[in-house]
Amino acid sequence: MTTFRELAPKYSAKEIEEKWYHIWETSGYFTPVVDPNKKPFVIVIPPPNVTGVLHMGHALNNTIQDILIRSNRMKGIPTLWVPGVDHAGIATQNVVEKRLVKEKKTRHTLGREKFVEEVWKWKDEHGSTIVKQLRRLGASCDWSRERFTMDSGLSKSVRETFVRLYEQGLIYRGDYIINWCPRCQTALSDEEAVHRDLKGALYYIKYPLEHSSEHLTVATTRPETMLGDTAVAIHPKDERYKSFHGKKVILPLINRSIPIILDDSVDPDFGTGIVKITPAHDPNDFEMGKRHSLERIKIMNPDGTISKEGGPYEGLDRFEARKRIVHDLEKTELFVKRVDHGHSVGHCYRCDTVVEPYLSKQWFVRMKPLAQRALQAQASGQIKFLPERWTKVYVSWLENIRDWCISRQIWWGHQIPVWYCKSCGDESVMVTRQDPVHCPACGGKELRQDPDVLDTWFSSWLWPFSTLGWPEKTSDLNYFYPTSALVTAQEIIFFWVARMIMAGLQFLDHVPFHTVFIHGTVRVEGGQKMSKSLGNVIDPIEVIDEMGADALRFSMVMLAATDVYLSREKLEMGRNFTNKIWNATRFVFRSLEHDEFILSPASNPKFLSDIDKWILTELDRTAQKMTENLNQFRFFDAASTIYHFFWHSFCDWYLELVKPVLSRPKEDSARRAVESVLVHVLEESIRLLHPLMPFVTEEVWQTLKANIRSELFKPKSIMLASWPISNSLRRFEKETLMVERFQNVVIGIRDLRSRLGLKPLELIQKVMIITKSNELTQAILNFRNEIAAFAHVSELAVGENLKRESGMVGRVYEDLQVFVGGLSKESLNQERERTREKITELEGLVREIDARLQNSGFVSKAPVEVVEQEQARKKEFEERLVSYRENLTLFS
């Protein structure tokens, strides 16, 4: 048993964190106790990639989730946080392929089956890295419900979803232009092609008119695609080119005759107003090709080299081909010019290769009908974004949604549940829940499954219900769906959030969550995103090793009101606060002489001093504010509320004030009361802090529990202790006001002391406090010992009608004045100047208020309270002015 006396002088985060996390997990505290009479609080984790390692974005994201989970759990609500990992198709495949390269193997030499086995092996060995790291952060996920997007249950959800959508006519297969990554050799969705502005060039090339010496000049940024041109297009109303209508041009280098077509989509103002059309390599051209029934010539292989359709350029890499084509054209009269041209080019979000618009046969989900319901759900208030402005991002994406390309030409992922009959060909498509054994059309048994796998997001979008057992009607699904909140970053609103909402509505007729909380992006100081490739990463695990998880969590929350620009120094805030908590605890513990305390001291006020009542009142206010802040997802405000209370109210004032009391004998009743208050305030503070800083608070709480016999410590863990509930009966407003007066007196004396060059421990001979009422005089006298101790004063005079002595300087408050005497001439001169400045300042303020009060508009239109308030302020300032002016006369 840890005893109070044994509390280590230094907080050793590592040991304590490991100890408590292990106990929490093995005791099953993360697993909710289902209570049918209570509405549960549920979050599903944004599943990190199985290839991932914890970065600061995860640290922030999961800290916020854990705060919500832990605070709700303490409120006695059955609370579930579902953890899991995403199989991250392309990313994982890339990682494993890279490892194979070291062994001089490729996935093709291994074959599909062996390769997938390799990936599973890799997953088993390395895939749990991030899951372990989440534990180090303190995340109170229910690990007994941990899921993986490729596990059998989730695979079943994926299959069910695909089949349903297919049956509903919402999945189709077709030849379209998609984004193709020549390095990964797979299709990508529009969201996976990241557009970036690049410096490129616009090449002007003459296309000679057939049977004529005339020519048309086209402008293109991708000259290599001309190998696949099957037309040139002009705007039908473009007067310049009217005479070319119906004619043909000869494609240079290839010498193919291609038509001149008329199309409204041509912008006459761009380039020459003439555009070359490559239907197989450009989405616009593809559409135009459909309208004009143009041939589609694929001039590129999947690896980005020129295909045999490219004639003399066959085999060249696409960028090499571009250079060669430009070079070859330059040798003819057909090359006009090259001008610099900035344009936006898609890049593979996984490997950053420039993607190619590429014609191929892919599977798509028809998104419009799904988007419709998702928009409706938002409009009817079933979905709320926080902060609200993200609603607009969500809405405009859904309004402009395009079909989702879901097939990927990789091997790691959910293979598409589609079979083709070898004898009937690709047109006979079997899409079934059970693997088919024969072709329903011809009875043939030679079936072939579509080799493609599904986009990883096709499993992620089912996450809020697939993790709970859907499509089975499990009790988990019944009890925990829909979930309560989703916490994520802005980057995946499209990828994930919007699609989950669509899936929830489509498959369960209910939004998957009600609140979407979007937190900031973590960046490095200077503004870049934190990324490995930039080498500017601050590793959260290193920070945890060095400062502790609590420090990291607290700092992140304090910083994350908006996007976070992180630096090492900023993280010290949390470290320092952890240290403060630990040391305050040590102080409290070593001050305790008893082992039984009044654990709700506020209900026994007769034993309490005004100072006790003040700290209890502040504590109650803190509990109330924190609860409100957390309810509104205002994590920064919650954190700064408790930070301020604990550090500045509790440590700086209360602990210092009670030190003299704690030097009294054990039997002293005031001492006894103070001990109770200390235990009470400390205990409740750490309960308030627990969602933010789970480890240090558990350690402190358990030490209290081990040494104090009380109902309060009945729970086995602070995790299971109750969330403090604010109660006006625990507040002492009048005493609190008095303590604030007293604090002002102390601050005033200290200010004067420091201003007049007196050392902190140098005794001040005389302090005089002039009050405006006998009541206040008595109140101040109650604090005479504290004032003497705090301000180091040998003689203290308090009263309403005291005579100020010449040579004393003072500070003026609303209803009292503090004077200090025994000063040097130099100090007096300085203080005289300061008093003059103060007078000028107050005169200015009074003039301002006067102007306001004389403004008839203000008096007639402002609320009565505001007018009265202004009048009161004026009166107060004027009184202070009188005092300061009188003070001025005392300097002589």
Add this chain to the structure above:
RNA sequence: GGGCGAUUAGCUCAGUUGGUUAGAGCGCUUCCUUUACACGGAAGAGGUCUCAGGUUCGAGCCCUGAAUCGCCCACCA
């Protein structure tokens, strides 16, 4: 091209429906090793709230415009 956000102390940012003399952390200055904590304590300096108009009795907050920065979206051949 469209949209969104930001602009408040030296730095990083709060400031919730308009209403006292605009706050915090870090940094800075002065003092203090007083037995919980120097990862600390006390005191202090520091702001024409980007600019220009407007609404209002009253604007950091609402409206219009401008500038600068950042982010997102987009089929700029």
